[in-house]
Amino acid sequence: MHKWRPTIGPVLNPLAYIAQRWTPTPRTLRRAALSAVVMSVVIVVTGGAVRLTGSGLGCDTWPKCTDDSLFATPAQGFHGAIEFGNRMLTYVLCAAVGWAIIAARSTKPWRRELTRLGWVQFFVVMANAVLGGITVWTGLNPYSVAGHFLLATSLITVTTVTWQRTREGDTPARPRVPRPVRKLSWALLGTTFVLIAAGTVVTGSGPHAGDSSEVPRMPFDWEGVAHVHAIAAWLVCALALAMWLVLRVVDAPDDTRARARDLLVVLVAQGGIGYVQFFTELPELLVAAHMLGSCLVWIAVVRMALSLRERPVATAGIPAQGDPELSRV
Secondary structure (H helix, E strand, O other), X not given: OOOOOOOOOOOOOXXXXXXXXXXXXXXXXXXXXXXXXXXHHHHHHXXXXXXXXXXXOXXXXXXXXXXXXXXXXXXXXXXXXXXXXXXXXXXHHHHHHHHHHHHHHHOOOOOHHHHHHHHHHHHHHHHHHHHHHHHHHOOOOHHHHHHHHHHHHHHHHHHXXXXXXXXXXXXXXXXXXXXXXXXXXXXXXHHHHHHXXXXXXXXXXXXXXXXXXXXXXXXXXXXXXXXXXXXXXXXXXXXXXHHHHHHHHOOOOHHXXXXXXXXXXXXXXXXXXXXXXXXXXXXXXXXXXXXXXXXXXXXXXXXXXXXXXXXXXXXXXXXXXXXXXXXXX
């Protein structure tokens, strides 16, 4: 006589469990990816607000706000509330990234590459949170602050790529423009990154140290570095204008030319803000607008580069939503 034993099915992780019971629409998937893009920009702008209000050490330790409290205390006043509020937004950013991961995992068929990109976002967020803590521990060391911003720019890169990939299929990428045009886009990407990196040196040498206490600055002449930054900006503008003209010459697709046009518009606005803030001795509101503009310029450059290739959506061979293979880890 044989004893009855229950049949044990495949063990599901939480993401597979959700995917078994929910299928997001393509529109929901795109919105999830876009929310991560938006929050990756918001966290940069609010981080700038922390620095510009002198609240960088409003919470004087990490991961707690004080040695005795996880939260900001009344004794820390306005600066503690600003710094603690920015830390709390990290959880909102994590929620946006988590939504993107869940939506990508739950799509039928499973978008494995999108899911991987979502996890890359998550680990970049975690790494930047740790670097933010190191920045507090080192008393707003300007090099750590610069690294914090560049890592945030990396997050914007990954979220933007993910957002673009939600509009595409998983087939191999194929070019939409000749090879020399794609090389020009790489030059534009590299030069823009140099521009952003130079901007962090301007910030590290400038007057907005992030706190009212004695904060070390980078040992560079601020005006000289600002002029180098301006030269890099003009070079980016020249490359962007060349890209716009070349795309018209090669009769590139309309959406690609639109991305090049958008980039020129954002660059002109960012350049105007940059010069005005320089000659008005860096008012806080204009510096914050310039930080937002830096994010938008980078997004525009990445989107323009991504528009030079395409991944058609495959319509054949899509498994049924009830396929048991979709629910396995």
